[in-house]
Amino acid sequence: MMTGYIHGEIETTAGLFPRIETQWNRSDYWGAIKTRWSVGRMKYRVAPGIYAVGDPDRNSRVFVTGNYKLSFDHLRRALTGMNGWILVIDTKGINVWCAAGKGTFSTKEIVRRIRIHHLEQVVDHRKIIVPQLGATGVAAHEVKKMTGFTVIYGPVLAEDIKAFIDAGLKATEAMRHVTFPLVERVKLIPVDIFYGKYYMLIVPLVFLILSGLYPGGYSVDLALISGGKSAINLFSGYFAGCVLTPALLPWIPFRRFSAKGVVTGWFVALLLLLAGTLGLTLTEKVSWFLMMGALSSFMAMNFTGSSTYTSLSGVQKEMKTALPAQIAMASLGFMGWIITKFVSI
Amino acid sequence: MNGLVYLTDVVTLVLDRSKCSGCRMCMEVCPHAVFGIEHKKAVILHKDFCMECGACAKNCKEGAITVKSGVGCAAGIINGILRGTEPTCDCGSTGNCC
Ligand code: SF4
Ligand code: SF4
Numbered sequence: 001m002m003t004g005y006i007h008g009e010i011e012t013t014a015g016l017f018p019r020i021e022t023q024w025n026r027s028d029y030w031g032a033i034k035t036r037w038s039v040g041r042m043k044y045r046v047a048p049g050i051y052a053v054g055d056p057d058r059n060s061r062v063f064v065t066g067n068y069k070l071s072f073d074h075l076r077r078a079l080t081g082m083n084g085w086i087l088v089i090d091t092k093g094i095n096v097w098c099a100a101g102k103g104t105f106s107t108k109e110i111v112r113r114i115r116i117h118h119l120e121q122v123v124d125h126r127k128i129i130v131p132q133l134g135a136t137g138v139a140a141h142e143v144k145k146m147t148g149f150t151v152i153y154g155p156v157l158a159e160d161i162k163a164f165i166d167a168g169l170k171a172t173e174a175m176r177h178v179t180f181p182l183v184e185r186v187k188l189i190p191v192d193i194f195y196g197k198y199y200m201l202i203v204p205l206v207f208l209i210l211s212g213l214y215p216g217g218y219s220v221d222l223a224l225i226s227g228g229k230s231a232i233n234l235f236s237g238y239f240a241g242c243v244l245t246p247a248l249l250p251w252i253p254f255r256r257f258s259a260k261g262v263v264t265g266w267f268v269a270l271l272l273l274l275a276g277t278l279g280l281t282l283t284e285k286v287s288w289f290l291m292m293g294a295l296s297s298f299m300a301m302n303f304t305g306s307s308t309y310t311s312l313s314g315v316q317k318e319m320k321t322a323l324p325a326q327i328a329m330a331s332l333g334f335m336g337w338i339i340t341k342f343v344s345i
Numbered sequence: 346m347n348g349l350v351y352l353t354d355v356v357t358l359v360l361d362r363s364k365c366s367g368c369r370m371c372m373e374v375c376p377h378a379v380f381g382i383e384h385k386k387a388v389i390l391h392k393d394f395c396m397e398c399g400a401c402a403k404n405c406k407e408g409a410i411t412v413k414s415g416v417g418c419a420a421g422i423i424n425g426i427l428r429g430t431e432p433t434c435d436c437g438s439t440g441n442c443c
Binding site for chain 1: 349350351352353355356357370372373374375376377378394395396397398399400403404406413414415416417418419420421422423
């Protein structure tokens with residue numbers, strides 16, 4: 001495979017290793033954008049192995065990362081102007097945090113890669129710098145016992161690596177902690193939007209078809225007009241759950257994501273109500289509040305997967321009540337909406 | 346912490362101080378500043394900040410920490426319910442979803 005980031009090789013007593021660029025080129029940037037929007041993500045991998053940055057020697061530092069190309073790209077960019085080695089382990093193309101949770105960024109894989117690539121012959125020292133977020137899958141003391149290499153946990157963000165090294169491999173409190181600022185939340189929105197994929201085409205279509213029903217029979221014109229409105233309502237509810245909720249997360253009341261989702265869903269429904277397009281009758285309006293609230297709530301709850309502070313126990317507790325409530329709201333709303341097709345209340 | 350705290354009093358994190366050697370490893374690996382050190386031993390300072398990632402338990406060589414770790418992800422839990430397994434994330438090789 002042609003890889004733009006490799007330029008030349010470096011010869012050591014342990015063999016030849018590819019030397020890599022630290023600057024991103026156009027295809028790296030393009031790739032980063034595409035992965036955000038989940039296009040061709042599956043193939044975004046780097047071959048596991050040892051890579052050289054700058055002009056490293058036997059005393060240069062060793063940085064470990066997974067083989068998801070974005071992780072690798074962030075690391076090499078952070079090492080600009082330095083000499084060092086990168087040990088890429090096989091995480092099946094998944095980023096470090098998720099791979100550590102799934103067990104592919106693991107003690108076993110680090111040990112295996114150190115052995116396969118004979119890291120002990122490449123450097124004289126016995127230290128490897130592992131991203132802190134990998135700690136979920138790695139037991140530092142076991143790596144030490146099995147290979148002699150001491151694991152030093154680097155900062156959470158690759159961009160802090162320079163400061164971390166300059167401070168003598170010490171991370172400040174801030175470098176150790178995961179925050180969840182607006183930019184990060186917004187970056188994750190595309191993933192959520194695509195969660196619903198086909199459903200977001202099928203469900204509005206079902207509404208569109210059903211919209212043609214009226215007491216006297218079926219009307220295609222009615223289907224298009226009233227169905228179009230339904231589609232707008234549905235998309236708005238979806239948007240409230242997977243765009244508004246993540247973006248405004250800290251400012252929306254309630255701790256539960258599902259409750260936050262109801263808030264944004266109803267907020268959007270209220271706007272449509274004021275605009276006069278939500279529905280014609282009271283029952284229809286109430287029905288839409290129920291359905292949009294449920295949809296937004298469900299999508300918001302899904303964002304727990306992308307958030308960086310929700311615990312399994314917490315999400316389980318939340319879902320126990322939220323999921324039945326969402327189903328109840330959605331079914332009730334749907335029934336109400338169907339009824340308005342036949343009785344004008 | 347950015348002011349983001351999830352539900353309170355649900356976390357399964359437990360620290361056995363009698364086993365602790367005070368090595369500070371748990372403080373190093375925790376992404377949410379849950380631990381501190383008092384009298385040369387670890388203490389849990391902010392239990393509700395814990396996201397149950399399991400990094401501390403994994404890296405405590407004295408085995409002083411236990412936590413039921415897993416992905417705090419609704420989609421993963423639904424996956425688990427549908428298949429009758431533990432919560433599992435199965436998003437193929439996608440990058441951001443766990
Ligand atoms: S890692 Fe374990 S032994 Fe070390 S300070 Fe934390 S609890 Fe104590
Ligand atoms: S499980 Fe993770 S978040 Fe919780 S205390 Fe341990 S390292 Fe910190």
